[in-house]
Amino acid sequence: MSAILAIKARNNQNLLIALKDISSTIVDINATLQRMHEKCDPYVFYWMVRPYLNGWENEDRLPRGLIYEGVDGNDENGNPIYRKYIGASAGQSALIQALDIALNIEHYPTGVKPKINGHCFMKNYTSENSCLRFESKFNNNNNNHHNNNNNNNNNNNNNNTTQQYSSDENSIKLQQPYLYKIRQNMSGRHRKFLEDLAKVANIRNYIISQTSYDSSITTYSPDEDMEMLQGTNEIVQAYNECLNQMKNFRSKHLQIVSVYIVIQARRNNGNSHSNSMYYSQINKDEITSTQEVTSTKEVTSTKEVTSTKEVTSTKEITNTTNTTNTTKVKTTTNKSIEIKGTGGTNLIPFLKQMRDETMAQEIQNHFE
């Protein structure tokens, strides 16, 4: 909020301070995220806790959802009313969404790749102005986009192919459906806060408007010009550092997902309880083997993460068919299992795209 207030007052000095504050806060968040393994065992999490976090919006075994007896009653035909809910996730914390919104990081349905014009010289910096062009190699049938504040119930686009959006590029505002759906799990006031924030968040466009400062049409002296540019440059760097720390958050989060979900699912595939997220009996041998996975090393060291990378690389994780909406993780035994997020996302492509979209908003630096 201080950054937005600084912009309102056109106080670049305060904006710089606010941006530095934001990036150092994200550094703290990232350090806290790294501590996940201290008290949370991947085996226990995946096999014993996670089934209870799962939603049933896209659950094959509950195609109509669940009846909440004594809550909804019946519809006009006397049939019971079913409810469907997306699963629980830390993504429902307003924290990361608030940072995305404030920093004007845009997210799109999985598989949609807008081209960002790296450096937009814009005089007018309302949040409606977006420097996006969309790749034209799309498949025309999928209309998963939805407008701002539209909490529609479309399924996520879980297939890994690029989609087609034929409508006017400037008028379409594509949004990542999961981020809107998960807002249903937030408290109402948090959701409202995000909606209000989106109306005033203009940090990126304001900074871009500052970089379009044209010395040929000002009355400032060359020294003042240079000072102005350097000031802007510092702000650009501070903004980019915020993005960089958000990207670090998402990279670390991907590593956690690999250790807590992908490796767990993979190492148990082929056992009698393979393909089941609902295995709840403790097998002594597996607990022992889990301890190998839980080691601090596995979560934090870069070497170990490289091996995790092997699991998460797009080569290893492929959509075995383009028609299904699920990711298949190929295992060493060549058997495959489905891995979805509790929110029903095709999790690795989804999370990787979220990470990549973060840096896509980087602003070009005058002095680089």
Ligand code: HEM
């Ligand atoms: C055992 C630990 C965790 C696991 C296994 C995990 C797993 C996941 C998965 C699979 C998703 C994809 C959405 C879906 O569920 O379909 C997701 C999304 C997300 N998670 Fe986590 N998560 C963990 C911890 C955390 C923590 C501590 C945070 C901190 C706030 C966090 C923040 C997010 C956010 C913000 C998203 C939305 C995607 C994004 O903005 O990049 N997660 N998580």
